[in-house]
Amino acid sequence: MTTTVYKAPYIVAYQGGGHRILRDGCVVVTNDRVTHVGPSYDGPADEVVDCPDRIITPGLISTHAHIAESPIDKSLQEDIGRRVFWQTGLIEVLPTIVKSMRPEDVEACVDYSMLELVRTGCTTVFAMDGASEYVADAVERTGIRAYIGDMYRSGAWRTTDGTRVTYTWDEEAGRAGLQRAIKTVESLDGRADGRIRGCLAPAQVDTCTEELLRASKEASDSLGAPLSLHASQSIVEFIEMNQRHGKTPIEWLESIGFLGPRTILGHAIVVAGSSYANYPGDDLALLANSGTSVAYNAWCFGRRGIVLETYPEYLRRGVNVCLGTDTAPQSMIESLRWTAVLGKVTGRNAEASTARDVFDSATLRAATALGRDDLGRIAPDAKADLLFWHTDSLFMTPVRDPIRTLVYAAQAEDLASVMVDGRWVMQDGTVRGISERDVLARLQRSAASVWERWPDADWAGRRLDELCPQTYPDFTE
């Protein structure tokens, strides 16, 4: 047993059911857990570490990530929105990216994602991809905490003419995908001293059959594994589900018993009662009453002019809204900031969503979604997943209210060190065991090859520049 005492001028400590600001206090870590937090500590310790220029906070939790693909979104998914698909990139852009990626591109993305997540304060990531073995190895090497699941589905959407969306079905592939996913959960659980756990990730509400979703829920209940699904993420999907069932996607999920405290819905933006759907109903009550969580990815939608209506309203109605990183950049700092700011903009009220709301969503509410009262807080018996922020760096100065400064001003460089399970994952800005230069070079090569191969995967054989023109035209001779 090793016990270390960390003393700092600011600690975000858990007390009485919520976070508190502890000034001039200490956090005591024994092996992988916090054993004490308070103004002082008189017990035995192997080491006392003075951190006079640090703010210690709990690690942040991303409840929605696709780490094997998202880095390719950068400079490709912004500034474009196809009105025939109501702005979503799901129909024309995402399938083309996925089709264009080779295994080495997937690996380059995963390795880059590890860096990006750690350097922006993510200590637990909910990763839904199709490369669970490589992801698990990368997570184990890096030292972060993860829920890992291979996505599966019974069908897929596509367009062959740029206007219509058609679904092709292979129900047997869906069933086989679930069986593989169950094996993945069983094989991952407990790996890396329990840092890695499995999750079930049927892909989307409109690409999974009722049978597959019911079986996924049963498996989630019997394995005790979190269950994720993309739902109410586009108007295309909302209309499709309404045409199939005469219900909203969330009403339909409720009717087949899919909702519940272990269920995390990705996005849940196009809901009954929202201006996007123009469809009467109360999906928020179904989410709140069933204890279902929502993973909100504010930037991913904000960049297409789409926003939760509204983040503070969901909270007020009792929906457990968590935050995710989803697309590029995969930054929990950006996720905190965009969620807070867009909540204010949609509420036309500076007090509509606050630093406290978003920090709770990225910590305590995420822990609730994962069924973990040992994450997202600095308290005795909680896992020692800690962030050490500078007090005196460019964007953190001046510090009065550290959480507000963090949410509205911090950049990745303001995060000094990251601890997960009592071990350093990043120290003084350097992520352990990763050559940043090498990871960046590999990602650049992979992204360039995806851009190059774009016409082979695009339904109309277009070059990427035709679908997504560069910001300024080329300089001419």
Ligand SMILES: [Zn+2]
């Ligand atoms: Zn997603």
